[in-house]
Amino acid sequence: MESALEEIEFLALSENRVEVLRLLSERPHSRNELAAATGASQATLGRILSDFRDRSWIRRAGSEYLATATGELVAAGVTDLREIVETERRLRGVVDYLPADSMGFDLRRLADARITTPSQTRPNAPLSRLLELLEDTASVRTVSHAFNEQTLTVVRERTTTGEATFEGVFSRSAIDALADDAELRDSLESLVASDAASIRVREESVPLAVMLLDDVVYLLLRDEQGVLRASIDTDDEAVRAWAAETIDDYWADAEPLAESSVALE
Known part of the structure; x- marks a missing residue:
């Protein structure tokens, strides 16, 4: 099993992964909707969705995908971390x-x-x-x-x-x-x-x-x-x-x- 840091790295290395998980934590999306929202190819989305299902972060409901409870948890954490880092970068020059x-x-x-x-x-x-x-x-x-x-x-x-x-x-x-x-x-x-x-x-x-x-x-x-x-x-x-x-x-x-x-x- 991958460590927590490895899981964070897995998400952080792909803007598409972060965005797909965020979208699915908000509401169900079809693959076509995800493609339109992210600009990712169907092949890329296929790999992302497969990786997410292996981690039980999402599930399929008919033609749509949605985040599981743990997927929503991870999405919220990644969003919080991104907001923290973005704020830190803005304040870095004046923090002293x-x-x-x-x-x-x-x-x-x-x-x-x-x-x-x-x-x-x-x-x-x-x-x-x-x-x-x-x-x-x-x-x-x-x-x-x-x-x-x-x-x-x-x-x-x-x-x-x-x-x-x-x-x-x-x-x-x-x-x-x-x-x-x-x-x-x-x-x-x-x-x-x-x-x-x-x-x-x-x-x-x-x-x-x-x-x-x-x-x-x-x-x-x-x-x-x-x-x-x-x-x-x-x-x-x-x-x-x-x-x-x-x-x-x-x-x-x-x-x-x-x-x-x-x-x-």
């Missing part, structure tokens, strides 16, 4: 910058996420993506270790004009950095004065930067030196739930900016 210890959701939920990385021609592409999202967002909630000038400007303008509401939790270092610059301090004061904005300060460090922009979650990824490396945004339901809970937790553990020791004068 993910706040993995803080991400309470299955990474497979990022399978369809948009990943934006800097390039030679667009070095600020991740930040540009955020600003693009902010321009069309009515509700912004965030927790972050940084609050850059561009984001502050857009948020201040949209809250002042009543186009958006804003709730933010920031590390003390992020607020101090703004307060140390006269122009940025004025912008921050204006934002704090807006009825549509609320800001809180966290004394401890903030290990991540996550925004909830209406139904979109935006993650800003930096390396250990604070260099912007990528951003990820998604409207996945599970990721949204995680983002909302994370922001709520940080919000409850922070103090309002007006009551903090940061002077906005």
Whole structure:
């Protein structure tokens, strides 16, 4: 009897095998239907179906074939593995910058996420993506270790004009950095004065930067030196739930900016 790894190899070495098993796990198919769906020749399908029947992964019902219970099990496992590997390949270039210890959701939920990385021609592409999202967002909630000038400007303008509401939790270092610059301090004061904005300060460090922009979650990824490396945004339901809970937790553990020791004068 072949080992489990040998069985996996048997499937993985043929895209047609994987696809035929997936199709038969969904519903019965005739050989002609399988040929049309996969593009495989009748000879190839004959070998595949014979191999599957030898393993009791499929059975024949008249002119059609369908997966057995164990065939469905294998098909589900192969599909899961493929999705995992496809997601891993997409995240491979940014995995070192993910706040993995803080991400309470299955990474497979990022399978369809948009990943934006800097390039030679667009070095600020991740930040540009955020600003693009902010321009069309009515509700912004965030927790972050940084609050850059561009984001502050857009948020201040949209809250002042009543186009958006804003709730933010920031590390003390992020607020101090703004307060140390006269122009940025004025912008921050204006934002704090807006009825549509609320800001809180966290004394401890903030290990991540996550925004909830209406139904979109935006993650800003930096390396250990604070260099912007990528951003990820998604409207996945599970990721949204995680983002909302994370922001709520940080919000409850922070103090309002007006009551903090940061002077906005």
